Amino acid sequence: MVAGGLDVLFCGINPSLMTAVTGHHFARPGNRFWPVLHRSGFTPRQLHPSEQRELLSYGLGITNVVARATARADELSRAEYEEGGRILEEKVARLRPGWLAVVGVTAYRAAFGERTAQIGPQERTIGGSGVWVLPNPSGLNARWTVEAMAEEYGRLKSSPSGA
Template sequence: MVAGGLRVLFCGINPGLMTAATGHHFARPGNRFWPVLHLSGFTPRRLEPAEQGELLSYGLGITNVVARATARADELTAEEYAEGGRLLTEKVRRLAPRWL
């Protein structure tokens, strides 16, 4: 869910198990990302996780520091964070979003 020239690139730590199962970011019922995204004025209406493809039309994208899905972020290793940080830095340099 990224492209060059984004206004904002939202970055999570890593996908949760529900995201991995559905293929949609912040897919767990009750996750506050989608409601808050709308209430903050980033989108004209509340999007559902399955509508994440619409984010690009608003100049928004989503990525993660680490790609591996886990039930909890504390399951990630220091090595995964270090490598993820390196990859995220490269991604941000390449895509040049206005805000991360």
């Protein structure tokens, strides 16, 4: 679900099995993407995954680093991440969002070879777009609370458009 000229293109790691079945991003129960997106100010109300098309009206889109659906992201190979990063670079260069927001620091590191990357804005740009790494909203990422994630996503929301 992408379009040219977005303010932010959110990029998940890969589709969950639930996403593959429903066709809706971040559809797995327990995933905190939709509550965090609302609490951080990106959407005026909490959207349901089935309402993902509404994101386009807010200047937002969603894609993934790797297209293959898995039960867990640790089932992906290094080669899949690297190929996904290459494809993502082409997509971002073509669509030119203000920001590419990768949700998951491990995915960002693996896809782009940035072994020391941390959560937050990155020095690198892709196709003229700024890059921001956000915490992974998966329920498996218990280290980050909804409130802490919403604060970090809010930092992106309040920042000037990309590079």
